[in-house]
Amino acid sequence: xxxxxxxxxxxxxxxxxxxxxxxSMIFSVIVFYNFVALKYNPDFQKANETNSYIKGTSIAVSYxxxxxxxFFIWFSxxxxxxxxxxxxxxxxxxxxxxTQIALIYSIELIFMGITATAVGLILGVVxxxxxxxxxxxxxxxxxKIGFFISIxxxxxTTLAFFIIFFVNSVLGYINIVRSKLIDLINASKRxxxxxxxxxxxxxxxxxxxxxxxxxxxxxxxxxxxxxLLIAIIFVILGTYWFFGSVYSIIMKxxxxxxxxxxxxxxxxxxxxxxxxxxxxxxxxxxxxxxATVTLTSYGTVASLRYFVQIRDYIQKPYEISxxxxxxxxxxQVRDKLASSKKDIILETSTEVIIIKPxxxxxxxxxxxxxxxxxxxxxxxxxxxxxxxxxxxxxxEKLSKGEILYVSPPSVVMSLYDxxxxxxxxxxxxxxxxxxxxxxxxxxxxxxxxILNDEDYDLxxxxxxxxxxxxxxxxxxxxxxxxxxxLITIKPIKNSLHVNVSKDKSFYSVFGIVYFLGAxxxxxxxxxxxxxxxxxxxxxxxxxxxxxxxxxxLGMTNKEIFRATTRQIGISYLLPLVVGIIHSCVAMSVLSKxxxxxxxxxxxxxxxxxxxxxxxxFIATTRxxxxxxx
Numbered sequence: 042x043x044x045x046x047x048x049x050x051x052x053x054x055x056x057x058x059x060x061x062x063x064x065s066m067i068f069s070v071i072v073f074y075n076f077v078a079l080k081y082n083p084d085f086q087k088a089n090e091t092n093s094y095i096k097g098t099s100i101a102v103s104y105x106x107x108x109x110x111x112f113f114i115w116f117s118x119x120x121x122x123x124x125x126x127x128x129x130x131x132x133x134x135x136x137x138x139x140t141q142i143a144l145i146y147s148i149e150l151i152f153m154g155i156t157a158t159a160v161g162l163i164l165g166v167v168x169x170x171x172x173x174x175x176x177x178x179x180x181x182x183x184x185k186i187g188f189f190i191s192i193x194x195x196x197x198t199t200l201a202f203f204i205i206f207f208v209n210s211v212l213g214y215i216n217i218v219r220s221k222l223i224d225l226i227n228a229s230k231r232x233x234x235x236x237x238x239x240x241x242x243x244x245x246x247x248x249x250x251x252x253x254x255x256x257x258x259x260x261x262x263x264x265x266x267x268x269l270l271i272a273i274i275f276v277i278l279g280t281y282w283f284f285g286s287v288y289s290i291i292m293k294x295x296x297x298x299x300x301x302x303x304x305x306x307x308x309x310x311x312x313x314x315x316x317x318x319x320x321x322x323x324x325x326x327x328x329x330x331x332a333t334v335t336l337t338s339y340g341t342v343a344s345l346r347y348f349v350q351i352r353d354y355i356q357k358p359y360e361i362s363x364x365x366x367x368x369x370x371x372x373q374v375r376d377k378l379a380s381s382k383k384d385i386i387l388e389t390s391t392e393v394i395i396i397k398p399x400x401x402x403x404x405x406x407x408x409x410x411x412x413x414x415x416x417x418x419x420x421x422x423x424x425x426x427x428x429x430x431x432x433x434x435x436x437e438k439l440s441k442g443e444i445l446y447v448s449p450p451s452v453v454m455s456l457y458d459x460x461x462x463x464x465x466x467x468x469x470x471x472x473x474x475x476x477x478x479x480x481x482x483x484x485x486x487x488x489x490x491i492l493n494d495e496d497y498d499l500x501x502x503x504x505x506x507x508x509x510x511x512x513x514x515x516x517x518x519x520x521x522x523x524x525x526x527l528i529t530i531k532p533i534k535n536s537l538h539v540n541v542s543k544d545k546s547f548y549s550v551f552g553i554v555y556f557l558g559a560x561x562x563x564x565x566x567x568x569x570x571x572x573x574x575x576x577x578x579x580x581x582x583x584x585x586x587x588x589x590x591x592x593x594l595g596m597t598n599k600e601i602f603r604a605t606t607r608q609i610g611i612s613y614l615l616p617l618v619v620g621i622i623h624s625c626v627a628m629s630v631l632s633k634x635x636x637x638x639x640x641x642x643x644x645x646x647x648x649x650x651x652x653x654x655x656x657x658f659i660a661t662t663r664x665x666x667x668x669x670x
Contacts, residue, residue, distance in 0.1 A: 044141060048148035055149075061660070062117050063157050065571045069110050070161020070202060072564050075172045076103045076557065078165075078194035082173060102557045106564060111205055113568045117575055118150060118209050143217035147210035154206030158199060165198070166190055176556045238293050243286035249279030254626050276623060280329055283619070284322040324576050325616050328569050332620025335565035336646050337627040342558030343642035344631060356450040357540040358426050358480035359387075359511035360520065361527070364536035366392075366508035373530050378514065381523045387513040389425050391418050394497070394504035398490065399465040400446075400473075411488045412509075415497045419445075419481065426480055434479070443474040445491035450484055464490075467500060482509055485538040566650055570657035573616070577609055577661050581668040588669040598670065605665050613658050621647055 052059075080100065132142045170188050253275030260268035361378075365371065371390075378385060393412045416439045423431045437445065446459045459473045471492075481489055486509065492500070517540075524539040588601055628643045 044144045045148060048145045048152065051145065052149050052152040059153055061571060061574060063153060063160075065117075065567055066110075066114070066153075066157035067161040067164065068567060069106070069113075069564055070158055070198060071165040071168065072560055073103060073106055073110070073201070074162055074165035074194055074198045075169055076106065076560075077197050078169055078189070078191040079173065079176070079557075081191040081193050082189055102561050106561055107201060107205075109565060109568065110202075113572070114205055114209055115212075116572055118213060139218050143214040146217055147214040150210040150213055151206055154202060154210075158202045158206075162195060162198060166195075176553065238289050239286045240290065242282050243290050246279045246282030246285075246287050249275045249282065251279075253279060257626055257630050260630060276333075277330055280619060280623070281323070281326045284326040284329070284615075288322060288325075288615070321576065321612075324572065325612070328572055329616035329619040329623070331565065331569045331572075332616055332650065333623035333627065335562050335569060336620055336624035336650055337631075338558060338565070339562035339646040339649065340624060340628045340639070340643050341631055342555045342562070343646055344628070344639040345555060355478060355480050356484050358483050358513075359485075359538075360514045360517060360540050361512040362482065362485045362538045363510050363527075363533040364507050365510060365533050367532060370530060370532050371510065374510075374512070374527065374533070377523070377526045377530070378512070381519070381526065383523065384515040385512055386515055387425055387511075389422060389511050391422060391509045391511075393486075393507050393509055394501055395507070396466050396490070396500065396504060398471075400459065400462060411490050412482070412486045412507075413490045413492050413497065413500070413504075414481075415494045416445075416491055417494050419491045422481055423479065428479055430479060434477075437475060439474065439491070439493040441493050441495055442471055443493060444471045444496075446473045446476045447481060447489040447491065448476055448478045449487040450480075467503065471496070482511070483538070483540075485509075485536075562646075566653045570613075570654055573613055574657055574661050574664075577612055578664055578668070581665045585669050601669065602662075602666060605669065606662055609658060609661050609665060613654050613661075617650065617654055621650075 056063075132145075169190075253272045255272075256268045256275065257272035260272065361374070363374070375385070391414060393414045396411050396413050398411055416437075420431075420435060423434055428434070439445065444464060446462075446464075459476050462473045464471045464473055477491075520539060524537075527537055527539065528534055530537075588596075592598075592601065624646075625643065628639060632639045
């Protein structure tokens with residue numbers, strides 16, 4: 042038999058071993074093809090408002106996915122190579138040269154790549170329309186999606202994955218050629234020993250993580266990029282040291298407690314974990330970091346979607362707004378509404394003044410004209426609009442010299458935190474007590490400050506005074522016609538704002554980012570789970586003889602199951618918990634940037650991750666038991 046035939050027979054014989062790996066790769070190919078096909082789809086190219094966003098986002102996401110796939114394939118292939126080294130050693134012992142063995146293994150890897158790419162492309166083409174229909178629905182794009190096969194996307198996907206698998210097979214070829222016969226035969230006989238406990242390194246790990254958290258939580262303004270980079274470096278370093286040292290300290294503590302160690306099957310499961318820390322800590326640390334990236338990514342896109350859902354609430358609290366203190370003009374507006382058969386649900390009038398503050402953030406900034414209103418009027422408006430945070434606003438209780446900064450409604454996120462920043466108004470210094478993101482005037486007056494009532498009264502005589510009027514109506518049918526009628530009232534022509542409809546282009550952009558980001562996160566979740574799966578299954582083959590011996594000594598199947606579930610559970614749980622803690626810190630930073638409570642998106646991302654990992658835990662336990670039994 043030639044090398045090609047042997048490789049093909051090996052591939053068919055080991056297809057069950059490769060099954061999860063191939064399925065993960067097939068899913069990656071499906072997603073990658075759909076991301077690439079998105080920018081070539083003629084239906085989406087017709088959407089002029091969002092076409093540039095679709096192209097830019099799909100390209101960026103495709104590159105990120107490709108980088109992750111390269112890492113995943115490299116790691117998975119090293120797992121398969123270690124699994125096969127003893128078999129390869131037997132070939133070498135039989136007189137087959139390392140070069141020929143390496144060629145057989147490389148061809149086998151290429152078979153896996155061809156299978157995953159071919160099946161992934163077929164399924165990608167089949168499900169492409171469904172993928173695009175889901176995207177159009179999430180992004181609120183009013184379009185018909187036809188069935189479309191992108192030849193360019195097929196070529197790019199095939200080329201990308203061919204290069205990845207080819208380079209990977211070459212690396213495997215080099216690895217085997219350089220291996221010695223004795224190393225190949227004894228590949229599965231690794232020496233396992235308890236790692237040395239390093240308390241200094243363990244303490245440094247906790248310090249590094251704490252320092253990283255500190256810099257992350259203080260990443261605002263001009264220091265944002267620098268602080269964020271420092272935070273990432275310290276957290277990654279601290280995470281690796283945590284699994285290399287703190288993990289060892291915890292396991293040593295458990296082993297030294299005899300009551301715990303000799304309780305049931307703990308002596309088996311805890312010993313397996315403790316003796317393999319040295320070989321496993323890098324993998325667990327890498328998975329924890331990848332879990333952090335995945336959770337944070339999904340939490341971010343979910344938060345942006347959450348922001349979009351409440352954006353109209355902030356930007357458009359009224360259907361109609363204008364500036365006028367003339368009662369006759371107000372009555373004219375009411376008459377126009379009545380003639381258009383519009384019932385007024387809410388009508389509010391608030392006096393405001395125009396000020397020109399200097400706000401001292403990182404630099405001395407003069408941010409043009411601001412509208413200022415009394416704190417008592419702000420509470421009244423919030424009460425009329427039934428703002429959810431009204432109770433919290435009432436607790437603010439502005440003292441003299443304190444002001445509240447209202448974040449512009451259109452701002453998604455801001456690097457600047459104006460809390461405790463000084464603002465100079467008419468040569469008098471004020472302190473910004475807090476920053477709020479809440480509906481007051483909406484887009485009609487984007488720049489707004491809230492003053493203590495006494496301070497407002499002092500500034501009033503030297504300021505321009507206006508009266509804001511906001512109206513909510515029972516329905517918005519034919520509101521464009523109503524707008525034309527209201528414009529005929531000359532005194533309010535320049536200040537009139539009528540909210541005709543939702544800004545669909547804005548919704549579409551964030552819908553695209555959310556959908557593609559969520560899909561990318563799903564690939565990451567599947568891949569990180571697969572990494573732990575491959576690691577644990579490789580350990581199952583090493584433990585097989587051990588469990589056979591324990592069974593002969595009287596250990597029951599139920600006890601073996603309990604021992605393996607604890608061992609597997611800790612391997613999944615620990616990196617997941619560390620990843621969740623890291624991502625919670627990251628999402629708290631995001632919450633400050635967008636100035637919203639994003640606890641619900643954060644919880645949804647964590648629950649999604651846990652559900653997928655529970656599935657992997659069950660699959661790993663079943664496979665592990667089949668191997669060791």
